[in-house]
Structures are given as C-alpha cells and as structure tokens.
Amino acid sequence: MEDDKLKDIFLNFQPELSSDNKFLDRLQKNMEVLEIVKRDASAARRRNVISLAVAALSGFVAGVIVTLLFPIIGSRLSAVSLPIPGFQDIMLNHQIIGWILAAIMSTFIALNAYELTNARLSVSGKK
Numbered sequence: 001m002e003d004d005k006l007k008d009i010f011l012n013f014q015p016e017l018s019s020d021n022k023f024l025d026r027l028q029k030n031m032e033v034l035e036i037v038k039r040d041a042s043a044a045r046r047r048n049v050i051s052l053a054v055a056a057l058s059g060f061v062a063g064v065i066v067t068l069l070f071p072i073i074g075s076r077l078s079a080v081s082l083p084i085p086g087f088q089d090i091m092l093n094h095q096i097i098g099w100i101l102a103a104i105m106s107t108f109i110a111l112n113a114y115e116l117t118n119a120r121l122s123v124s125g126k127k
Contacts, residue, residue, distance in 0.1 A: 051118040059110030066102040074098050 066073070077098050 047118055047121040050121060051114045054117040055110045055114035058113035059106050062106040062109040063102070066105060070098060070102065073102070 074095060
C-alpha cells in the first residue's frame with residue numbers, strides 16, 4: 001500500500017527545470033565571484049609574504065644594533081639599583097635583564113614593521 005503511494009508520488013513528480021540560459025548566467029556570475037575571491041586571496045598572500053620579510057629583516061637589524069650597543073646598555077643597567085623591600089639577598093643579573101630587554105625591543109620593532117608594511121601594502125593595493 002505504501003509502496004503504491006510512493007510510486008504515485010514519484011510518477012506524478014515533474015520538477016520544473018530552469019532554462020539553460022538562466023543556468024549559464026548564474027554559473028558565469030558564480031565563476032566571476034570565485035575569480036575575484038582568488039585574486040584577493042593571492043594579493044593578501046603576497047602582502048603577508050612581503051610584510052613577513054620586512055619584519056624579519058627589521059627584527060634582525062634591531063637585534064644586531066642592540067647587540068653592538070650591549071656593552072653600553074650593560075654598563076648603564078649595572079649602575080641601576082632596584083631595591084626590592086624584604087629581598088635584599090636577591091642579586092639581579094644585569095646581563096640577563098639587558099638581553100631580555102633587547103629581545104623585547106627587537107620583537108616590538110619586528111611586529112610593528114609587519115603591521116606597518118601590511119597596512120601600507122593594503123592601502124596601496126586598493127588604489
């Protein structure tokens with residue numbers, strides 16, 4: 001009984017097919033949108049690669065400069081006394097603090113170089 005109902009439903013089902021022109025127009029529109037997305041993704045990838053190269057170079061240069069200036073920085077840090085109440089026995093190693101500050105500074109410079117380069121390339125790419 002239910003099989004007969006299902007057969008009747010399928011026999012009476014005659015879907016309306018859209019015309020070939022509508023299908024091709026919609027397909028063409030979708031292909032154009034896909035091409036735009038691919039082009040934007042390629043441009044974003046190129047911007048990121050260039051920004052990463054600039055960030056790596058600027059971080060390296062900042063690290064080299066800080067390393068060359070480290071004797072001066074180290075002498076200035078050794079002159080600084082950081083009194084911590086209740087912890088007079090703790091000796092702060094000024095070289096470690098200097099290298100940590102150098103790493104933070106190099107990282108900060110590299111991250112800002114990445115962001116600035118990426119923003120600059122994004123603006124110039126939209127013109």
